Amino acid sequence: MAEIVENAETQAFVKDITRMSVDFDRWYTDVVRKAELADYTPVRGCMVIRPYGYALWEHIQRAFDDMIKATGHENWYFPLLIPEDLLVKEAEHVEGFTPEVAWVTEAGSHGRLDQRLAIRPTSETIIGTLIRRYIQSHRDLPQLTNQWCNVLRWEMRTRLFLRTAEFLWQEGHTFHATAEEARREVDLILDLYRRLAEEWLAMPVLPGLKSRAETFAGAVYTKSIEAMMLDGLALQAGTSHYFGQNFSRAYDIAFTNRENQREHCYSTSWGISTRLIGGLIMTHGDDTGLVLPPRVAPVQVVVVPIFRDGPARERVRAAIEGWRPEVEAAGVRLKVDWSEDRPGEKYNRWELKGVPLRIEVGPRDLEAGQVTIVDRLTRERRSLPMAGLGPRLRAELEDFQARLFRRALEFRDRHTYELATLAEVVDHFRRGTGFVWAPWCEDPACEIRVKEETGGVTIRNYDPDQPATGGCLVCGRPARRRVVLARSY
RNA sequence: CGGGGAGUAGCGCAGCCCGGUAGCGCACUUGGCUGGGGGCCAAGGGGUCCCGGGUUCAAAUCCCGGCUCCCCGACCA
Numbered sequence: 001m002a003e004i005v006e007n008a009e010t011q012a013f014v015k016d017i018t019r020m021s022v023d024f025d026r027w028y029t030d031v032v033r034k035a036e037l038a039d040y041t042p043v044r045g046c047m048v049i050r051p052y053g054y055a056l057w058e059h060i061q062r063a064f065d066d067m068i069k070a071t072g073h074e075n076w077y078f079p080l081l082i083p084e085d086l087l088v089k090e091a092e093h094v095e096g097f098t099p100e101v102a103w104v105t106e107a108g109s110h111g112r113l114d115q116r117l118a119i120r121p122t123s124e125t126i127i128g129t130l131i132r133r134y135i136q137s138h139r140d141l142p143q144l145t146n147q148w149c150n151v152l153r154w155e156m157r158t159r160l161f162l163r164t165a166e167f168l169w170q171e172g173h174t175f176h177a178t179a180e181e182a183r184r185e186v187d188l189i190l191d192l193y194r195r196l197a198e199e200w201l202a203m204p205v206l207p208g209l210k211s212r213a214e215t216f217a218g219a220v221y222t223k224s225i226e227a228m229m230l231d232g233l234a235l236q237a238g239t240s241h242y243f244g245q246n247f248s249r250a251y252d253i254a255f256t257n258r259e260n261q262r263e264h265c266y267s268t269s270w271g272i273s274t275r276l277i278g279g280l281i282m283t284h285g286d287d288t289g290l291v292l293p294p295r296v297a298p299v300q301v302v303v304v305p306i307f308r309d310g311p312a313r314e315r316v317r318a319a320i321e322g323w324r325p326e327v328e329a330a331g332v333r334l335k336v337d338w339s340e341d342r343p344g345e346k347y348n349r350w351e352l353k354g355v356p357l358r359i360e361v362g363p364r365d366l367e368a369g370q371v372t373i374v375d376r377l378t379r380e381r382r383s384l385p386m387a388g389l390g391p392r393l394r395a396e397l398e399d400f401q402a403r404l405f406r407r408a409l410e411f412r413d414r415h416t417y418e419l420a421t422l423a424e425v426v427d428h429f430r431r432g433t434g435f436v437w438a439p440w441c442e443d444p445a446c447e448i449r450v451k452e453e454t455g456g457v458t459i460r461n462y463d464p465d466q467p468a469t470g471g472c473l474v475c476g477r478p479a480r481r482r483v484v485l486a487r488s489y
Numbered sequence: 490c491g492g493g494g495a496g497u498a499g500c501g502c503a504g505c506c507c508g509g510u511a512g513c514g515c516a517c518u519u520g521g522c523u524g525g526g527g528g529c530c531a532a533g534g535g536g537u538c539c540c541g542g543g544u545u546c547a548a549a550u551c552c553c554g555g556c557u558c559c560c561c562g563a564c565c566a
Binding site for chain 2: 016025026029040041042043044096099100122151153155156157162163167169216224235236237238239271272273274275276304306307308309312341342343344345346347348349351360362363364365372381489
């Protein structure tokens with residue numbers, strides 16, 4: 001287990017959450033439930049996403065949706081149900097997914113269906129089938145489609161956000177006239193994912209290529225972004241796949257090129273899901289609960305009014321209403337907590353919910369013409385003048401976002417190692433976690449060997465442009481790749 | 490999907506062995522005192538004891554089946 005931020009102060013504050021150092025998995029579940037992000041339901045693997053969690057998703061969604069719109073992509077909606085004969089056309093793809101596909105076999109008074117219908121585990125097959133109608137000429141390309149939807153995969157072990165049977169995601173599916181252009185699309189999206197993770201979620205990631213063993217079913221290659229969680233495990237936070245003509249051949253998605261010849265399209269697909277929320281929690285959280293990056297926090301600044309009696313309450317209210325419009329005009333998502341709870345309870349509740357900044361406004365502040373501001377990371381109290389609060393809070397939030405990213409990056413760096421041999425790797429993962437860079441010859445047998453000897457450590461990904469030096473950690477033959485190894489979610 | 494544990498008020502749990510009026514803490518409601526880090530006093534409300542069968546005069550308790558959650562091992566965004 002990685003080191004955990006813990007001191008007497010934090011211990012005194014938290015009664016509701018299992019401490020990270022005691023049980024990381026329970027800590028995670030406690031945070032998800034106590035922060036009111038999500039909860040269990042009567043159906044295994046299906047969760048209810050509560051308003052605070054859904055608001056988080058909406059901010060992530062908005063950020064990424066804007067990015068893909070700006071790069072020419074369009075949103076569609078494709079059906080939930082996929083006829084069996086259609087699903088099974090791409091052999092490798094089917095083989096990869098059938099173990100976790102759920103089927104609709106009968107319907108109401110209709111009784112048994114002639115052909116069972118799959119509930120989409122992903123939509124390559126249905127989208128391919130439908131999109132071919134709209135592609136005739138190279139002039140119809142590229143088709144840059146995306147949809148925001150739910151999918152269902154019958155998972156064995158489930159965890160809130162990280163691996164649920166039903167989850168929300170975005171799946172992009174694009175069709176191109178040339179391999180070159182499709183490959184560029186895969187890289188473009190991977191970079192948008194990197195930016196979403198780093199700039200919005202303050203979550204540092206390693207973009208790279210997946211090994212053959214970890215490649216998506218039916219893909220020529222898969223690229224991913226990999227993040228490090230606070231327990232040192234890797235989280236695959238987004239994937240972007242290049243299919244070449246695999247799907248286009250299976251589903252006959254073709255166009256007439258400039259030479260008047262019929263040619264199959266080159267396609268890609270890519271996705272991020274509500275899993276990102278799990279990643280967010282495990283990247284920034286602490287023993288007192290969530291810590292949210294301002295750019296996606298549903299509430300960026302919470303205001304706790306302090307007063308003793310009616311008149312004092314009124315003065316505090318007037319002061320807050322005085323600067324509130326300016327703050328909101330500055331684009332700050334502000335919440336004033338007028339609930340009847342005591343201030344201490346409010347502090348704890350909003351810290352648990354990860355709100356970046358808290359403002360306290362009481363009689364002492366009014367006299368001084370200031371507010372008290374407390375930071376979720378440092379818990380330091382400072383005073384800010386009421387005048388000019390809008391721009392000032394904007395700046396504070398930007399600073400908070402930057403500090404959060406820096407903190408996560410430093411954590412990752414502290415838990416990243418460079419090792420040369422299998423023996424060292426086995427020894428390392430016997431005692432700890434984290435990322436380990438190591439040289440690899442690219443032989444799948446060596447990859448399997450690593451997984452077996454370490455009990456589950458896998459190659460997360462690698463930079464295909466980066467040269468490797470030395471000998472393979474397993475067989476000693478000249479290395480072709482410098483790969484990152486980790487246990488993963 | 491195999492091995493282990495759990496499900497009783499919103500939450501955390503006791504009661505179950507040894508069948509007989511369903512309990513405790515927190516939360517909740519009302520009133521008062523309070524209010525800058527989870528406050529105090531008083532009075533209240535709240536239960537398909539996970540679901541379905543069985544045994545019994547009688548089941549939270551015993552038996553059988555199922556569902557969900559947690560932990561440990563094989564597949565996965």
